[in-house]
Amino acid sequence: MTDADIRAAIRDELARLAPEIDFETLDPAVDIREQADLDSMDFLNLVTALHQRLSVDIPDADTPKLATIEGAVAYLARKGGAAPSA
């Protein structure tokens, strides 16, 4: 799983939640919830979708690390090698 794969997954899943957002214009270092107007339920759904699509365990305590695109890519790339336990 490359960084490009992860970035594409984030782009696709974000598009389901916020179809009007142009992914390319998002600042990868800024909180995605602010940029894409995601509420708590949206963000939980984004985490859920990434967990299911990439088969990466994402403990609840780690979800703040996915708040930016660059943070999410780094986190998911690092954990991507491990198989999910659930």
Added chain:
Amino acid sequence: MPSLGADMEAGTLVEWLVKPGAVVKRGDIVAVVETQKGAIEIEVFDAGVVERFLVEPGATVPVGTPLAAIRVEGEPEPAEAAPPRAVAQEPAEPPPAPSPAPTAAPEHVHASPAARRLAAERGLDLTGVKGTGPGGAIQLADIEAAAPPRSSGPPGAFDFSQMRAAIAAAMSRSKREIPHYYLSETVDVRAGADWVVRTNVERPPERRLLLAVLFIKATAIAARAYPEFNGFFADGKFQPSAAVHPGVAIALRGGGLAAPAIHNAADLDVESLMDRMRDLVGRVRAGRFRSSEIADPTITISSLGDRGVEALFGVIYPPQVAILGFGKVVERPWVVDGAIGPRPVVTLTLAADHRVSDGHRGGLFLAEIGRLLQHPEAL
């Protein structure tokens, strides 16, 4: 055509989701209707066999108009049998007498809601479109002809201007007719927040909970004990509702607001309630509600989430008599057992109808919600 709110006079049938001959049971989704509140999925009221359609897609009909004929179980085959039962619900109020053809102001364009929505989706200016409907009204087909679909856009988008008009009408009526009073109470929610964290530790994301679910559950339980905040004010008097169906306010992307109901929320365990909320948020964002969800919330809950403000002062959605507001959870210095320490707190507000209740009872209602939130494991 069911009444999907006191202010609804007519609706446009968008599509049938069943075919004649289909066997349906009460609650099945059989059609999609376009109203000012967006596209709404219509549920059937009887069990039986869909005999035939009485209204075709594209037609706009008054509330109370039968949409389809359904032969209920035990009724004889159609032939010369008794007239089949109609799908349409009895309207809460008699349908308004057909008004004379609206005399449109020169610059006003007469177009069906479905046509307006399609035009907006396709970026078409209605003033340049020739209408072929009654009185020159622009219909769906006119838009199709004037602006053929380009690439496939997102389906089922809301008509935000229609929704804004519907919100304006309901809120104006509320401010005109309902003598609101407002109460506020700040509640320590450490117990609930900690419980959610502990619960989520072992769970995959699809089974995790949000604190907002506890807010809804606690409100629903408290509303049973304080019935003067749960029900409808109609025909000059209050009619309490035995069931608690909180309408959960959901902000729509791009503007607008909807508050579809979660039925019997007090009887659902928190997992089921969370599942229902996820489902609702997903569908509402996609522009789909079910008719029963729209028509019958008995109380409204507005929870602004972690990016909102600390307190909100709601406007009651008529004919309801109360709206609860939950601000965002914030860390504040709090006195517990004589010592000051940081606590997550939430400001709980109530706007309620003075024709039905008083501040004293409202305060007790808020206190009961706060008390329930101290024992999340019991919710």
